Amino acid sequence: MDRREFLKKVAALGLAAGAGRWLVMPEELWAMAPIDKPQALIAQAQGSNWAQITGEVVQKLGGMKKFVHPGETVVVKPNIAWDRTPELGANAHPVVVRQVVELCLEAGAKEVKVLDHTCDDPRKSYISSGIKPTVEAIKDPRVKVEFVDERRFVEVRTERARSLKKWYYYKDILEADRFINIPVAKHHSEARLTMCLKNMMGAIGGWRGRCHVGLHQNIADMNLVLRPDLHILDCTRILLRNGPSGGRLEDVEVRNLVLAGPDPVALDAFGATLFGLQPGDIGYITKAYELNRGEMDLKKIKFL
């Protein structure tokens, strides 16, 4: 093949590929999430075997089969934000995450991706949090513990949002059939507490520091786009002070508790009481309630 011929072939291939792109590629369709308020339901389980209580809360909600159907792709988004070891309570506990991933696999998921857009270096956080080694120890080819790929943040406009009208969201999460949120309940100076709603900060891209002006409204707004099917609120140990990154054992209190449910506002509202706060004390809970994202009145929440 001489150079001329080679160039011709490359051009022809390129044209074919370009034409193919026009023919094949549909508009990007994300799983259209329901806009209704989710059911105000909280399942709770207590015990020192954290894997077991994680299984119990999911069972109380009707089992993972209710949330994940065979052949579906699932994104599991634990809090892996910080380069801290599990006992420091800055990240979701690896045992809880592993249990959730295993339940998804049992339910017949085609693929389970575990990821988070970290605050510290992702390579460090994924390892120190124990989540990467623990989840990869399942040794199932359907499980992928991935770093986020900056290219995959796509701009999404939200008309119903009050301040965060457009921002960058992670494509894999938007496109996944199922989305499971695993936050850890902990102290956070600016937001006061971080639980289900705030954990969605790890599913967005862009210059995230810039979301912190008007943080509470922004958190509520991003939860209009990001609608996990299931939230597992890890309260096995909670970080009482010096959050969200922590770093001292004396700030951590072991509670041996796992909460789960489909309504992030309800979970956060109840979670606040673990820290001796009322749901109304936390700006983003109120703002998310106002956006009809869930129920914050503890009396209207059904506990299992």
Next chain:
Amino acid sequence: MAAAGFSISSATWVRLRRGTQIFFFLLFVWLFLKAEYHGQDFLAWPVDLFFRFDPLILAAHLLTRSPVVAGLWWALVFVALTFILGRFFCGWVCPLGTALDGCRRLLFASRPDRGVAARWRRAKYYILFGLLAAAPFSLNLVGLLDPLSLLYRTLAIVFYPAFGYGVEKAGLVLYRLGPPITYLSEPMYRFIKATVLPFRVLVYLLPVFTFVLFALIVAAERVDQRFWCRALCPLGALYGLMARFSLLRRSPYALCPDCGDCAELCKMAAFGEGGLRPAAPAPSPPSPAGDGEKGVEGGQEAGLPGPHPQAKHNTSECQLCLRCLAECEQGRVSFTFRAKAGRAPLDLGRRQVVTSLVAGVALVPLVRLGSLARRPEEYLIRPPGAQDEAELLSRCIRCGQCLKVCLTNALQPVLWEAGLEGLYTPRLVPRMGYCDYSCTLCGQVCPTGAIPRLSLAEKQTVVLGTATIDRSRCIPYSEGTDCLVCEEHCPVAPKAITFNVAEVLNTRGDKMPVKLPVVHPERCIGCGHCEYVCPVGGAAAIRVKRSLRVEI
């Protein structure tokens, strides 16, 4: 024909030499790539290997009377080998020499030697003497001209980031095009990403300046091959001084009276200026590219003046490329340990040697006067453990390994912020990256201990500087709304940044209770994570400065 005892053919020797060159070059690049965090807190590969075998770095390190670093003694192995074999390092090992050979073959047509490098050959010795004469006064500039440092730093600052950026950009463009292009492009991108690309796009200051310096060295190849090695390289000069006493000698020790091809072939002009024939006044026809030898033969037939019959082989210049061995048609050339013939003089000139030594000493005040006049710049933050400015400057060899290995791309080369002496020394630029709380990589790669090898516990208490808040730019202070991103990211426990709640007028004139961040200087370690994440555009509203805790 090789010395007695060697039974391989002479052409094989040349192939062996080329193979060795490529091996060491690839090893250099491989170790370069391995100087990255791969999920282990300690690097698996001895990434500073080449620098441990560098006698120039060892010599300067000893002359500055820095505490001895055990790893540097490996250089004595190459010193011993040089006393036996000669300046083999330059022809067989040096990755910069290999890079220059490669660039020359790619970029320039081969041409007869112009003799410029031969006339300048003494310059490298004077540079060496000058650099070493300054070292006892703790002015250690060898790293600026050491070929290994120079190549490593150029790879780190220019070529690797350029390559990485190019691939990332291409990957992004193809990714945006979507399928079916991504069916092909994504596996390729992922493969490159997994093998040679850095975890994230690396960017460094001074890319153009660094590139121009390297490009000049490559361009000098057009003047004469291996111009850098023959005329400027101080490491080459140091090996040359030792190679003068090498046991392995070429036979015949001088050019044959009936031939002069060796002098023509020799890319180091080891037969000196006398061995080089003056260039043909009007060669007709001009020798075609890549066919220089035939052109030379043609010149000989035309009856040009022959070489100086007494031109002796100079072991200080010979880098044992063995081309004369392979090309000699009569099979006269051999390299042997048994030659007793006299050696070509080094011929440096006592006066010039003294001048270069004095110039090196005189350089000490000249280089320093400017920086002595002022304290180190306020924002000059050094890597962990390298807070003693004088100690860092006398030990740093400007190799750029710390820049390459830095987890967050925070370490950047210094231009003039630390005085003339500080060129290419590392500094932390928190707006580009921060000093990761659980990382000790820079201390692991530093071959001279300029950045000490600290345990994680030690490193976490080292103070690089202190964060200070610019209240006129900080959002809570100036706009009356909450922010606290700096506080959130502070890795110290308890946090070195906390907040006070106070009423501040917001932009509408309402009094608002706002969380105002404050730094606790006694807890702050100056890692710069707060400055890195500060959402204020341009310069951050919280910046790390050299503080009282750094300089007493």
